[in-house]
Amino acid sequence: MSDPVVPRIVLLFSGKRKCGKDFLTERLLQRLTTDKAQIIRISEPIKRSWAEKLGLDLKELLGDGPYKERYRKEMIEWSDQKRAEDYGYFCRQACQGLTKEIGVVSDIRRKTDVRFFREQYGARVKTVRIVASEGTRVERGWTFQNGVDDVQSECDLDDVTEWDLLVENDSGADVDDILARIESLVQ
Numbered sequence: 283m284s285d286p287v288v289p290r291i292v293l294l295f296s297g298k299r300k301c302g303k304d305f306l307t308e309r310l311l312q313r314l315t316t317d318k319a320q321i322i323r324i325s326e327p328i329k330r331s332w333a334e335k336l337g338l339d340l341k342e343l344l345g346d347g348p349y350k351e352r353y354r355k356e357m358i359e360w361s362d363q364k365r366a367e368d369y370g371y372f373c374r375q376a377c378q379g380l381t382k383e384i385g386v387v388s389d390i391r392r393k394t395d396v397r398f399f400r401e402q403y404g405a406r407v408k409t410v411r412i413v414a415s416e417g418t419r420v421e422r423g424w425t426f427q428n429g430v431d432d433v434q435s436e437c438d439l440d441d442v443t444e445w446d447l448l449v450e451n452d453s454g455a456d457v458d459d460i461l462a463r464i465e466s467l468v469q
């Protein structure tokens with residue numbers, strides 16, 4: 283069996299709901315191309331396990347529609363229990379899909395997620411924090427939800443200040459400039 287591919291760079295993206303993690307990482311992938319780069323999500327193995335457990339439609343759960351929101355709170359609670367036993371439980375599964383030179387993880391939410399990737403990939407890891415004002419996030423459809431916006435999965439990284447790159451993604455932001463700055467991290 284051949285050795286698993288170790289990515290040259292692993293970019294970790296975090297930021298609060300509707301700050302633009304999916305938007306920016308998808309645009310980044312277009313620039314980097316799928317030959318060189320790929321996006322993985324820690325939420326993928328969480329949703330896969332959850333869908334199997336309850337017999338739900340995984341495609342709907344992975345999408346951005348109401349299905350995902352309906353189960354978000356319960357999935358957070360259930361996945362937190364799993365993480366309490368093993369903080370790398372879902373990160374490890376997500377990493378199994380890493381086969382390209384540049385890995386982009388689009389949904390880092392906890393200090394233990396960062397810890398896992400640093401332990402696994404060392405100096406190959408670069409962190410990107412995306413911020414957007416509450417006003418912008420509301421325009422994009424965000425509403426405060428008890429049990430979602432006030433729990434660890436949303437707030438654990440709020441007090442972290444050391445990021446390789448901090449990006450402001452408010453409405454009217456210069457997306458090309460943002461993407462160029464992110465790209466300079468992977469040179």
Ligand SMILES: Nc1ncnc2c1ncn2[C@@H]1O[C@H](COP(=O)(O)OP(=O)(O)OP(=O)(O)O)[C@@H](O)[C@H]1O
Binds near residue numbers: 297305306453455457
């Ligand atoms: N710079 C931008 N310009 C235009 N639209 C944007 C920009 N950033 C984000 N959006 C839009 O805002 C909405 C929310 O963004 P996105 O889904 O990327 O957020 P997210 O951080 O991934 O949210 P969640 O944590 O809820 O999954 C999407 O419709 C997206 O297209």
